[in-house]
Amino acid sequence: MPASPALVRLVQILQPSLPMYLADSGIWSYPGPEVVREALAALVSDQRQVADRAALILEEREVPVPKTAYPISFSGWHDVDLQHILPRIVAGLKRQEAELEQLVATPNDATASGLAAEAAKITRQHVAALDQIAVKLRAGLSAKPAAT
Numbered sequence: 001m002p003a004s005p006a007l008v009r010l011v012q013i014l015q016p017s018l019p020m021y022l023a024d025s026g027i028w029s030y031p032g033p034e035v036v037r038e039a040l041a042a043l044v045s046d047q048r049q050v051a052d053r054a055a056l057i058l059e060e061r062e063v064p065v066p067k068t069a070y071p072i073s074f075s076g077w078h079d080v081d082l083q084h085i086l087p088r089i090v091a092g093l094k095r096q097e098a099e100l101e102q103l104v105a106t107p108n109d110a111t112a113s114g115l116a117a118e119a120a121k122i123t124r125q126h127v128a129a130l131d132q133i134a135v136k137l138r139a140g141l142s143a144k145p146a147a148t
């Protein structure tokens with residue numbers, strides 16, 4: 001059974017985030033532009049897939065999956081417009097990405113390194129999309145992504 005501190009850390013980085021909290025508390029009930037809700041739902045879905053895969057590997061390695069909890073401060077955001085929360089979400093994702101990049105360099109656990117690289121890439125893509133949405137919303141433009 002290989003040691004798995006990097007996989008444990010990966011779950012701890014992804015799970016107790018503000019976007020995860022918003023999704024778990026009913027993102028569709030928050031006020032704000034639909035495009036922000038959709039972008040956050042996509043982000044959470046992508047990150048949950050990686051966290052779930054990491055948890056499954058931990059179980060296979062017979063390592064307890066860490067229990068995570070949301071900070072109590074998140075409960076104060078229950079009725080705030082998502083457009084207002086967007087800068088805080090993006091800042092948190094950038095910190096998350098930096099932590100994930102540190103895990104990419106994890107020696108002796110190629111699985112953890114690979115999952116961390118995937119999570120970092122996903123996070124980077126979602127940060128770019130959320131930044132684009134924020135710029136368009138600030139400019140009063142439609143924040144809908146351009147059709148490709």
